[in-house]
Amino acid sequence: MHQLTKRNEDYSKWYNDIIIKSELAEFSGVRGFMIIKPYGFSIWEIMKKKLDKMFKESGHKNVYFPLLIPKSFFSKEKKHIDDFSKGCAIVTHYKFKKNKNQEKLTIDSKSKLKEELVIRPTSESIVWKTYRRWIQSYRDLPILFNQWGNAIRWEMHTRLFLRTSEFLWQEGHTAHSTKNEAIEETKKILNIYTKFSENIMAIPVLKGIKPYMDKFSGSETTYCIEALMQDGKSLQIGTSHFLGQNFSKVFDVKFTNKNGGKEYVWSTSWGVSTRLIGGLAMLHSDDHGLILPPKIAPIQTVIIPIYKNQKELVKINEIVEKIKKILKNKGISIKYDNRELFTPGWKFHEYEMKGIPIRISIGKNEIKMEKVEVFRRDTYEKSHISWNMIITLIPELLEKIQKNIYKKALNRTKKLTIISDHYEDFKKKIKDKGGFIFAHWDGTMSTAKKIQKETEATIRCIPIPNEKKIGKCIYSGSPSTQRVVFAKSY
């Protein structure tokens, strides 16, 4: 029926199969652009809802800025230019005309824009152009705004969720009166991302600071969280930038402080995207399909009837109605699939593929015993529980599954988090199993580039917290003050 490539055959193909066959997303007819299908989108809705709550509880408000940004806004920020001259969608005209005698549309050259508009790759430029109007005094600060929306960065090599030309995301843009407050904000958001990843998505993360050559242009310090996939490669899943006064200087945004003096505003920006869905799927799933932690699963429990005739089904429906009510009252999301077009076997397979954490099935035998059969997607364990125990055991089991999925990921990450002091050993480890390798680095870009060329590993981050400890660069032997984390990455 559904056949998945095995992980040890082709991890990359397995990932693609998972996304397609669990119906999370697929590529559209437009190169590099995906369609997020209802099941995938419902995961995004849960992510949005939970993150949005955390943002709001920490004082942030949502706002909406224009999709299109005039070219000149980008030209203002020199470093910014380099980043986004790589690839973006450029709007040059606003009208088609119909050719006479044929139905083809061609661009109406009269509709050429005086200035090209760029579909936002990120919104710092238009945000700061606007903040200039909004900020006069210290009374107007801080501004703690966030935007949920879409963005486009032209990509040549795309993978569903992990790298697509259009992605959905949130981008926070905050303005502060002091450097310290802005740094605190950057860290606060990194902690929100970490909590969300670990507690909700069951994804253990490594927190750190990007080395200077990899940070977002226009940023002073880029904090990130990285997660280790099953193949030992790292995925960056969130970034939080301390932007210093870079954007306020470029867009000339000053405020009057309490003493009447003028100062440039301090700022941050931060974001996570639909890439999270890719990480979630890639990190936990197995050769049978998706595995979802209960806290992010759109359906936490599926119930499937097993029956030979209508009389049996009627009886089962009756009991299931009661079970549904009990579990819904406990806040558990449930689907009862009694469609007659599909066999129980087909349904079992289908919901395993979709990673529903718990499957309850009920047939003639279960009715006789006043029990249901309970199946755990994460461990493939089956057991029978009595009807009157459902109200306590199912919520408990969901918590157990959440913890188990996290623990499994954490153990794997720990096993793949290693120290290396010799380059030959380092190369072997990267090649064999990958993982996070803590090693000394001399701090130069040239060393980082050579290591990348020889091993494909890059410096993922300078970890936080990190012990300052003198050592020698694993490559050059030059002095180093602390270890950084190397890994191959997505």
Add this chain to the structure above:
Amino acid sequence: MHQLTKRNEDYSKWYNDIIIKSELAEFSGVRGFMIIKPYGFSIWEIMKKKLDKMFKESGHKNVYFPLLIPKSFFSKEKKHIDDFSKGCAIVTHYKFKKNKNQEKLTIDSKSKLKEELVIRPTSESIVWKTYRRWIQSYRDLPILFNQWGNAIRWEMHTRLFLRTSEFLWQEGHTAHSTKNEAIEETKKILNIYTKFSENIMAIPVLKGIKPYMDKFSGSETTYCIEALMQDGKSLQIGTSHFLGQNFSKVFDVKFTNKNGGKEYVWSTSWGVSTRLIGGLAMLHSDDHGLILPPKIAPIQTVIIPIYKNQKELVKINEIVEKIKKILKNKGISIKYDNRELFTPGWKFHEYEMKGIPIRISIGKNEIKMEKVEVFRRDTYEKSHISWNMIITLIPELLEKIQKNIYKKALNRTKKLTIISDHYEDFKKKIKDKGGFIFAHWDGTMSTAKKIQKETEATIRCIPIPNEKKIGKCIYSGSPSTQRVVFAKSY
């Protein structure tokens, strides 16, 4: 402080003032594109949440299609072309290059796309291109999908929320195996829109069918809801289209029916946008600012302390904490504004401008009496209520306000809903007060155009329900089978 233009001086300017001064939105530096500010966006979030719940309860699922659509997809649907050749954002390149010796960005001509991409003005084309892959059998039907997102239609004359080049909206796209089921879907959605408008937004609506010359191209029947503004002009606030088999024929989407035969799929599409926010603001507000029905108000009750010294404030804070707790438990959204930078008078004015339904104030006298002062934004009435009555009286008052705002709008709409049988009378009525005018029409486009030219009134819809009753066209005297509704419109 805040000064608003009066409605009877310049209704249009008053509307703009309301939007700006209550901080719902403002125009950005990009022509025709607005920034939705946090207060405006929080209203949109409430709209989204409530509509989304209604869509989901009626079996719809959310999905996400690409922002960019290849030109050739549009060329397929001849009628569609006419609509969107009017103005859209066309992406032609994907890269800039930096000029040597200067910082200006120019388009890299090598990055020219083989085929232009259009930012979605609406998504039927890419949706039906995709449904072709997804629909084979009657088992795949119905498809009941909805998308929340942005869209662009190039507009020359823009007004905040009412007409902007970019807007946020939801677009539903459904596929059915029978004509009847698709028509039922179209009507079901119209009823959801109506319920939402009347029960949540307190906006009475006229339901009807667009005359053939005004329907969405590619649609068989366009259902709409129209609301009458205070100046007697109508605003179309939602449409639901029965698309027949138009899109399935253009994109060749057939399904195998239960008997093994092949049939074209039937379809609908429907949408409401951020225009709703404009209608909401324009319909209810007064010369002092915004008036919001409690069910759509981001803050339902604001509490303001009145104090002379810190000792008094501490005492007030203590009592307010208790009141907040009581009201929050009742599900009421509350803001306590005890900022010291602003005076009570400034705050009173501010929250009147922002349309907060209830203002509670508490000072020394109120503490002595164990009461609070309660102010209704809709009627400007003030009263004192005892602390122990807050738990019952505030929720009751919110309901009263909701009903009163609706009743007021309904009475005005009724007063402005009139019948006319003589063209001179019709012209006078349209000119004097506007309103919905029920009149006979001969069914020809030429008559409709002449009436529009002479009076600015257009046929808003053929109302539902509508009595079939023979009459004579108000303009031409030719026979007519039913009355239609004329009005000036936004």
